[in-house]
Amino acid sequence: MFYREAGQFKASYQADQQIFPIRQDKIAVWALVLFFAAVVPVIADQYWLKAILIPVLIFSLAALGLNILTGYAGQLSLGSAAFMAVGAFGAYNFMLRIDGMPFLVAIVLGGLCAAAVGVLFGLPSLRIKGFYLAVATLAAQFFIVWALVKFPWFSNYSSSGVISTQEINILGFAFDGPTSKYMLTLAVVVILALAAKNMVRSSTGRAWMAVRDMDVAAEVIGIRPMRTKLIAFAVSSFYCGVAGALYAYTYLGTVEPEGFNLDLSFKILFMIIIGGTGSIMGSFLGAAFIVLLPILLDNFVPSLLGDLVSASFVSNFQLIVFGAMIIFFLIVEPHGLARLWQIGKEKLRLWPFPH
Amino acid sequence: MIVNELAVGAQGQSPAGGRPIGEVILDLQNISLSFGGVKALTDISFNVRKGEIRSIIGPNGAGKSSMLNVINGVYHPQQGSVIFHGEKRRDMDPHKAAAQGIARTFQNIALFKGMSVLDNIMTGRILKMKTNLLQHALFWGAAQREEIEHRKKVEEVIDFLEIQSIRKTPVGRLPYGLQKRVELGRALAAEPSMLLLDEPMAGMNVEEKQDMSRFILDVNDQFGTTIVLIEHDMGVVMDISDRVVVLDYGKKIGDGTPEEVMANPDVIAAYLGTSH
Ligand SMILES: Nc1ncnc2c1ncn2[C@@H]1O[C@H](COP(=O)(O)OP(=O)(O)O)[C@@H](O)[C@H]1O
Numbered sequence A: 001m002f003y004r005e006a007g008q009f010k011a012s013y014q015a016d017q018q019i020f021p022i023r024q025d026k027i028a029v030w031a032l033v034l035f036f037a038a039v040v041p042v043i044a045d046q047y048w049l050k051a052i053l054i055p056v057l058i059f060s061l062a063a064l065g066l067n068i069l070t071g072y073a074g075q076l077s078l079g080s081a082a083f084m085a086v087g088a089f090g091a092y093n094f095m096l097r098i099d100g101m102p103f104l105v106a107i108v109l110g111g112l113c114a115a116a117v118g119v120l121f122g123l124p125s126l127r128i129k130g131f132y133l134a135v136a137t138l139a140a141q142f143f144i145v146w147a148l149v150k151f152p153w154f155s156n157y158s159s160s161g162v163i164s165t166q167e168i169n170i171l172g173f174a175f176d177g178p179t180s181k182y183m184l185t186l187a188v189v190v191i192l193a194l195a196a197k198n199m200v201r202s203s204t205g206r207a208w209m210a211v212r213d214m215d216v217a218a219e220v221i222g223i224r225p226m227r228t229k230l231i232a233f234a235v236s237s238f239y240c241g242v243a244g245a246l247y248a249y250t251y252l253g254t255v256e257p258e259g260f261n262l263d264l265s266f267k268i269l270f271m272i273i274i275g276g277t278g279s280i281m282g283s284f285l286g287a288a289f290i291v292l293l294p295i296l297l298d299n300f301v302p303s304l305l306g307d308l309v310s311a312s313f314v315s316n317f318q319l320i321v322f323g324a325m326i327i328f329f330l331i332v333e334p335h336g337l338a339r340l341w342q343i344g345k346e347k348l349r350l351w352p353f354p355h
Numbered sequence B: 001m002i003v004n005e006l007a008v009g010a011q012g013q014s015p016a017g018g019r020p021i022g023e024v025i026l027d028l029q030n031i032s033l034s035f036g037g038v039k040a041l042t043d044i045s046f047n048v049r050k051g052e053i054r055s056i057i058g059p060n061g062a063g064k065s066s067m068l069n070v071i072n073g074v075y076h077p078q079q080g081s082v083i084f085h086g087e088k089r090r091d092m093d094p095h096k097a098a099a100q101g102i103a104r105t106f107q108n109i110a111l112f113k114g115m116s117v118l119d120n121i122m123t124g125r126i127l128k129m130k131t132n133l134l135q136h137a138l139f140w141g142a143a144q145r146e147e148i149e150h151r152k153k154v155e156e157v158i159d160f161l162e163i164q165s166i167r168k169t170p171v172g173r174l175p176y177g178l179q180k181r182v183e184l185g186r187a188l189a190a191e192p193s194m195l196l197l198d199e200p201m202a203g204m205n206v207e208e209k210q211d212m213s214r215f216i217l218d219v220n221d222q223f224g225t226t227i228v229l230i231e232h233d234m235g236v237v238m239d240i241s242d243r244v245v246v247l248d249y250g251k252k253i254g255d256g257t258p259e260e261v262m263a264n265p266d267v268i269a270a271y272l273g274t275s276h
């Protein structure tokens, strides 16, 4: 009853094509953004900002990038972490080598480097699909990390490729504390999430989904599959690249190529499986879930079971829970938490009169 | 057969009505297509005139769908040539055929399963949309105007096909007959000059078939769209076609007006000889 479209008639196509056509959705999204921008920085302590909120935002962005490629355009990738690495090392080198390089420009350029590399490794997608494409992106994952270690120029000849990021300064304001870094991350992520939402509801997004759902029919209606897939690779890698740059600059401060390993790529893949493929919101839900779950388990399992279990049991227990969740979502609900949320909303529309 | 074509040309219009039937716009010459050892089409020639409803009939496996796939560039014949609007084409890709104004539906519904009816039909407009990725990301100004302008066109198609009530429904949830109609909508949204329909009425009940026949006739009549139709229901074919090509085992065994084709002894033999 409280959540419904009824009575909200659209008098124009413009009104019908708004980014959030249902008023309750619009209010909820902006309330959420406002909450995270105005309330959270006040109430959250340093630990929450540094160890939870910033990484959740950054992983959401990376998951969003992968979701564009896999969820919307239907091209499986296991190279997300490597594209993050390109963004991180790209931004670092632009900051390092060009005097007076503005930080925001550097992360955009880092993202563009990732986009270029993404297109390069997306070329096999024109020929191969599914499992074989996943293997090709796996090659990207290993090659990129290898190249970043092998050529010390990328890390400015530091030992073992570790880079320490420069200070962030935008228009004379130093982003040095957790609160300001959080705000900066939030701003970038919100802007890119809105842009993604816009892309997927326009003809770019329809072309991605058409290629995903039925590539022959897509081509017959005039969509060029090659171009469409490469654009998806470019946009996806751009998002991962910007996420990687933020990962280095606003989250860790010090990163090395090996930090962007296959484990991280899988983690991002699990985020979209659990959160929901083909959903912007799902990317956020999945990232929050995967960052928060281990923390919850760490805190609650020992206190529930006391001394009965060892620390190693707790960490194994995490893996078991992850595995079970992933199997659950793959088999029972391939559209993830976002779909469960949708079902909840549909129930809410009828509530409290289920018939 | 030459006589038949001359007869139609001389009349300048179809026997089915007063619609203007124009010059040959698609000419298929000696098309042969095989898959490995399987010969799907053997030395087939026929043409399609502007504004007509041209049907292709024949038993299952006769090569009808393959013929449509040759016309819109999904299959590339090993021999023969396809001449469209006087131009002989080579290495035609489906999206190039689309750009030349050829749209189609598929025998097995090929809708975009994860998208709504509206979005499916909107994809039909894609070749006419000119804004780029960055404009889409901002969804401002030109991109928004374009989206609204094309939405209007798509709503016309939705009204035409009488599917207003399902526009926001994911296509996967629709019954078969409606899915076929949405697929026609997607093709129509492209405003094609030639429409290829592969068994648009298969699996439909009588009312649905009547609706679909009416839509096909209306499209042909109102927009002057040339239609190439594959259909098994002989009643429908005889009713709405201007000319009919008959295929059997990849070979052409008949070509002419519905009456001529039905009187053709080879066609009668092929149809009596196969369980159909
Ligand atoms: N992509 C393909 N690969 C292999 N064989 C094919 C393919 N498409 C069609 N064929 C073969 O070509 C022949 C004609 O098929 P088709 O054109 O679908 O016939 P129809 O539409 O008249 O039933 C059949 O023997 C079919 O098996």
Ligand SMILES: [Mg+2]
Residues within 6 Å of the ligand: B064, B065, B066, B107
């Ligand atoms: Mg067929």
